[in-house]
Amino acid sequence: QVQLQESGPGLVKPSETLSLTCTVSGDSISGYYWSWIRQTPGKGLEWTGYIYYSGSTYYNPSLKNRVTMSVDTSKNQFSLKLSSVTAADTAVYYCARGTGYCSPISCYGNFDYWGQGTLVAVSS
Amino acid sequence: DIQMTQSPSSLSASVGDRVTITCQASQDIGNYLNWYQQKPGKAPKVLIYDASNLETGVPSRFSGSGSGTHFSFTISSLQPEDIATYYCQQYDNLPLTFGGGTKVEIK
Numbered sequence: 037q038v039q040l041q042e043s044g045p046g047l048v049k050p051s052e053t054l055s056l057t058c059t060v061s062g063d064s065i066s067g068y069y070w071s072w073i074r075q076t077p078g079k080g081l082e083w084t085g086y087i088y089y090s091g092s093t094y095y096n097p098s099l100k101n102r103v104t105m106s107v108d109t110s111k112n113q114f115s116l117k118l119s120s121v122t123a124a125d126t127a128v129y130y131c132a133r134g135t136g137y138c139s140p141i142s143c144y145g146n147f148d149y150w151g152q153g154t155l156v157a158v159s160s
Numbered sequence: 161d162i163q164m165t166q167s168p169s170s171l172s173a174s175v176g177d178r179v180t181i182t183c184q185a186s187q188d189i190g191n192y193l194n195w196y197q198q199k200p201g202k203a204p205k206v207l208i209y210d211a212s213n214l215e216t217g218v219p220s221r222f223s224g225s226g227s228g229t230h231f232s233f234t235i236s237s238l239q240p241e242d243i244a245t246y247y248c249q250q251y252d253n254l255p256l257t258f259g260g261g262t263k264v265e266i267k
Contacts, residue, residue, distance in 0.1 A: 071256075080247075080258060080259075080260050080261055081204070081247060081249075081258040081261075082258075083255055083256040083257065083258070085255075094254060094255075096255040097255065098161075098255070130203055130204075132203075136251075140254075141253060141254065142192070142251050142252055142253050142254050142256070143251060143254065143256060144192070144251055145209070145251070146194040146206045146209045146215075146249070146251070147194075147196075147204070147206060148206055148215075150203035150204060150205075151203065152202075152203060153203055
């Protein structure tokens with residue numbers, strides 16, 4: 037059974053960098069695209085972007101060049117870094133596996149496996 | 161970005177009722193639409209993909225239809241375990257976007 041588990045600090049100070057890691061078990065990280073999706077009461081579900089096992093990425097322009105994703109195939113993990121955070125970045129962050137494939141136009145398929153989610157609060 | 165507008169934002173229905181949720185896309189997305197169910201404190205779970213295909217293991221009381229800009233999601237006979245928030249999500253264009261959600265409650 038495929039399982040995803042987010043890890044990282046639950047509290048980040050304003051202007052600092054949020055860092056999260058998703059560990060995948062039960063299947064190889066290769067052959068799929070992987071995403072971070074965050075959820076806030078105000079903005080609902082927001083897709084932050086994707087990363088392939090090869091390292092290719094796409095980031096949601098709404099995050100204004102603050103986001104970086106990376107992958108470590110040897111550990112079956114992928115990570116999210118979000119810089120210059122504000123209170124608006126307070127959210128539950130989910131990692132998720134995408135079926136299908138990504139092209140320059142879109143990422144096809146759906147998100148079939150998700151982590152349990154981790155709440156990250158931005159506060160001093 | 162493609163905007164996904166769901167309605168209603170919440171509804172209350174009785175067990176056994178037929179429940180329908182609609183999702184409108186701001187531009188033609190063909191059938192590139194998924195529906196997710198999210199129960200409190202849990203991650204979303206895909207129920208319908210490609211607008212009308214039932215994910216393996218999902219009860220047949222759930223169904224989806226539509227194409228282009230208008231889509232609907234139906235629960236043919238509402239069960240107590242269906243209490244959740246439902247989201248549509250388009251994958252016709254980047255960035256991927258979700259609807260605002262419809263919270264379903266039991267009357």
